[in-house]
Amino acid sequence: MLSGLDWLALEAKDLESAREFYAERLGLAIREQRPDELVFAAGETDLVCRRPDALPRGGLHTHYAFSIPDGEYDDWWARLAAAYDLEEAQFGSARSLYLYDPDGNCVELGQRDVTGPGIDGIFEVVLEVERLERAREFYEDLGFEAVDAGDDRKRVRLRGPMALELWEPHLGIADARGGVHVDLGFETAAPEAALDSVADRVRSLERASDDAVVVRDPDGHFLTFTSA
Numbered sequence: 001m002l003s004g005l006d007w008l009a010l011e012a013k014d015l016e017s018a019r020e021f022y023a024e025r026l027g028l029a030i031r032e033q034r035p036d037e038l039v040f041a042a043g044e045t046d047l048v049c050r051r052p053d054a055l056p057r058g059g060l061h062t063h064y065a066f067s068i069p070d071g072e073y074d075d076w077w078a079r080l081a082a083a084y085d086l087e088e089a090q091f092g093s094a095r096s097l098y099l100y101d102p103d104g105n106c107v108e109l110g111q112r113d114v115t116g117p118g119i120d121g122i123f124e125v126v127l128e129v130e131r132l133e134r135a136r137e138f139y140e141d142l143g144f145e146a147v148d149a150g151d152d153r154k155r156v157r158l159r160g161p162m163a164l165e166l167w168e169p170h171l172g173i174a175d176a177r178g179g180v181h182v183d184l185g186f187e188t189a190a191p192e193a194a195l196d197s198v199a200d201r202v203r204s205l206e207r208a209s210d211d212a213v214v215v216r217d218p219d220g221h222f223l224t225f226t227s228a
Helices: 015-025 072-083 132-140 191-198
Strands: 002-011 029-034 037-042 045-050 063-069 085-091 096-100 106-112 122-128 146-148 155-159 163-167 183-188 204-209 212-216 222-227
Touching: 002 037, 002 122, 002 222, 015 029, 015 037, 015 045, 045 183, 063 072, 072 096, 072 106, 106 122, 132 146, 132 155, 132 163, 183 191, 191 204, 191 212, 191 222
Parallel strands: 002 045, 063 106, 122 163, 183 222
Antiparallel strands: 002 183, 029 037, 037 045, 063 122, 085 096, 096 106, 146 155, 155 163, 204 212, 212 222
16 A cells, blocks of 8 residues: 655754764765755655654654665774764674664664665664554554564564564664654555545544645654655
8 A cells, every 4th residue: 555655754953963964974965955854865765854843743762774785784884883882783694783863863774685875765664652553453554564573562563665663662772762753754556545544543634635645643653645
């Protein structure tokens, strides 16, 4: 039902600090610049850093993951280790490094089968939820598929346009936390059909038109369904 991740929005108190981190440290091009937000190109997905001046706000302490080509991993580690206290995790044959941006978001750079060069997409976003089963059912009805659950029953991983992790409050790798009031944009061939699948459980319907539907999920995250 949802065919792509259009954007992930994060809250930034200081846009200049966000620009320095994402553009200069991580090499993301700036797609758009406005007084209250910066839009970076993370492959085909927009990473939006937004001042908390209005709704929707961007996400707070959001853990998410950038895709990098397999062969670039060691170069990224060497480049970032000089300035950041990095952590590493291995998932099968793939490695990921973790660091924090200026606003406390846990940023993962993970080896993926992407072209590059540099960061080429967002492959995972983590949302904090109050009740795991309720959130899982909500996102499954939007077309996500559960593929893994934590032994502690505090998280579940779903497969869709990207990997979506739903976490009840806890600390993950690198002391990461799931994001609160995260703003996500999804591409879909039928925004109204996406709404119909979850209309009885959204916290609110913010806007509905022929080309875009905006809702808040049961945990207050903003979801926009846009025409692909």
